[in-house]
Amino acid sequence: MDDFLWRALIGGIGVALISGPLGAFIVWRRMAYFGDSLAHSGLMGVALGLLLGLDAGLGVLIVCIALALVLVLLQRQRQLATDTLLGMLSHTTLSLGLVALAFIETVRVDLVSYLFGDILSITPSELYWIWGGGLLVLGLMAWLWRPLLALTVHEDMARVEGVPVFWVRLGFMLLIAVVIALAMKIVGILLITSLLIIPAAAARCFARNPEQMAVLASGLGCCAVALGLWGSMQWDTPSGPSVVVAAAGLFILSQVWPQARRSR
């Protein structure tokens, strides 16, 4: 196998491993739309990075974190429902990113690679980012695990029992922002949410407790990355979408798997 293929596989697996536990919480907390909106704002981050001469990943990270903070603040007002807010912000930031990129004439931007990922062009330094950042995210996730689970089940009850709800929720949102910045290279900003939620959804029918579901989701995510890459090589298809199609295939398999029904 060629070097770039190994890098693609190792990078993809790194992202899939983090996606498992975060994706499980996104499914439990019904935050798929939140993840999508945050990811869409990533394009603005790319533009910001290019304008300021920063790394695109860093730009995405800054914009995603800023947007997560704005959302937390906006959720405190009650005039607009959260999904309306998310819809507005998601498409406004995506469009702003596209408009800003059009202004940057000096640089030719490969838009498609940002939107749908470019896993085959991962550089060794990007690998360090993915694995270093990924391990950090996993560590923080382990630290937040119990309080986050408590507030997912019942927020008021968790608060009465002493969970610092606001900070835990904020921490989780920031972790999602980090994962989006890390995963952009793999599947692109339009497809990131699918890598987070499809493996978790597929893991649901086999899991008997929350931790099992997170670990299974990580495992299924890794399978999807490997299968997608293989398919992409085999049939010369775009790599990011191939990974998502593989994940969807695994989900469908999980639904018809005979053991899945019983263990619910």
Add this chain to the structure above:
Amino acid sequence: MMATEALLAVERVHLTLGRHPVLQDVSLQLKPGEVLTLIGLNGSGKTTLLRVILGLVAPDRGQVRLRPGTRIGYMPQKLPIEETLPLSVARFLTLSQRATRAQLRHVLVETGALAVLDSPLAALSGGELQRVLLAKALLREPDLLVLDEPVQSVDVAGQFELYDLLGRIRQRRGCAILMVSHDLHLVMPTTDWVICMNQHICCAGPPEIVSQHPAYRQLFGIDHGRVAVYHHHHHDHKHDTHGQVVKPEEPH
């Protein structure tokens, strides 16, 4: 009795949500080991008052004082079950505090739900879920149990049993109980004090007194010919001063 220091004191609490006054000048006291029930119709501010007491909502004016070191066990009105989250009862009980297997068994025996210790939360019946929620509150060894409609989605026989259980828990543990109900007659044997609410406090006292109080009887539309209409009764009509139902002027 008067000498005992209050466990909980609510002093002249006001709260407005949006443009609607939800709590107006509400004061109450609860001493250690006492049972106090808030009753009122839907939207009368009972649950909001609980939330203020629990510190989940800050009042506009007034204050809530808890005796320092008071441990609260809280049982919410409803636990929305997220089907995608695989959670057993044992795991649910230990979400925000650790407990040994023996402690879990002990508290579930106390609430009569030992059989479901390892069942998935999503598979419980309404009554079982209430008993598990109660067990979770008890696991904290509370000085004060705060229960929001503890018999929700439980059949009538089960409701009596649950209130009976609360009475035994209070006797055994000596903890104070503050609960919300919309049925005075069900809680009568269990509660020491009743506060009848409709944004403000309409009347308060021991249950026998409140059940005879004109403000309570008017609020719940008792005294108009039929007996025992307090249950599932919608207050969609007006009364005159004698408690007779006044016909609405216009059909809605």
